[in-house]
Amino acid sequence: MxxxxxxxxxxxxxxxxxxxxxxxxxxxxxxxxxxxxxxxxxxxxxxxxxxxxxxxxxxxxxxxxxxxxxxxxxxxxxxxxxxxxxxxxxxxxxxxxxxxIPEMYCVSTENVFEKITYKELEDTAAELIKHLPKAQQKVFVLNKIDGLSPEEIAIRLSLSKRTVEHHIYLATKFLKGELIHKTSLYGPLLLLFF
The missing domain is CATH 1.10.1740.10 (RNA polymerase sigma factor, region 2, helix turn helix motif)
Incomplete structure (x- = not known):
């Protein structure tokens, strides 16, 4: 005790x-x-x-x-x-x-950069889409964003498949040109988006 x-x-x-x-x-x-x-x-x-x-x-x-x-x-x-x-x-x-620092807590700077760049690209593209002629804008959105095929768009909008493909081509050409002109950072990601 x-x-x-x-x-x-x-x-x-x-x-x-x-x-x-x-x-x-x-x-x-x-x-x-x-x-x-x-x-x-x-x-x-x-x-x-x-x-x-x-x-x-x-x-x-x-x-x-x-x-x-x-x-x-x-x-x-x-x-x-x-x-x-x-x-x-x-x-x-x-x-x-x-x-x-354990590997699982490390953040890849490439991944962060890609996400930021992709978001900027997405915002810029959305703004540029608004400047397309109405018919091209509608066809482009139905194809690239909603995922409809040219055949489905043609049926939905009562257009020929060839006209739909032409609208997609013109819209894509315009957007690629504008995006490349605006910044060279988006170059590698353009392939993913279009």
Whole structure:
């Protein structure tokens, strides 16, 4: 049985200030389980949690003569552990290198660039489609956006298949020319869109 188990926190801190190792041990064993649980919550690693708590108790021993017995020692301990954890996490972030990042969290810059470029292309094309003559616009939208074949469009609009194909050709030629003229970034994606 621990000899100072019945002493209150204030008495233990007063004794600790005078260098009483038994008072230190009592405070250590009294708060160790909760502090370890607290640290483990942040780190999810028992060894790291234990090391963090040990560092705090070493610091407390080193500054024992400056401790305020009227201050809530338990709160002081938890705040010290929290600050130590934050410092540890901050230092880990500073030491993090690109090689430490798991592949699954890496974003391909090519993929992001493609998505942005494709979205810009899509917006520009949508705006250009509005400038097509009404018949070409209708045929082009039915074919390229709604996915209807020239035969289906011809039936739907009461036009010949040849006329529908001609409208698609003229609209596509106009849009490709305008898009290529507006920017060279869209070049590779034009093949995907048309």
């Amino acid at each position: 621990r000899p100072l188990i019945n002493q209150n926190e204030k008495e233990l801190v007063r004794s600790l200030r005078q260098g009483d190792m038994k008072a230190f041990d009592e405070l250590y064993y009294r708060y160790l389980p909760k502090l370890l649980g607290f640290a483990y919550n942040y780190l999810s690693d028992e060894m790291e949690a234990e090391e963090t708590v040990q560092v705090i108790f070493i610091k407390i021993w080193e500054v024992r003569n400056t401790l305020d017995e009227n201050r809530n020692f338990k709160s002081y301990l938890f705040q010290s552990v929290k600050n130590q954890l934050l410092n540890k996490l901050r230092n880990q972030k500073r030491n993090c290198t690109i090689e430490d």
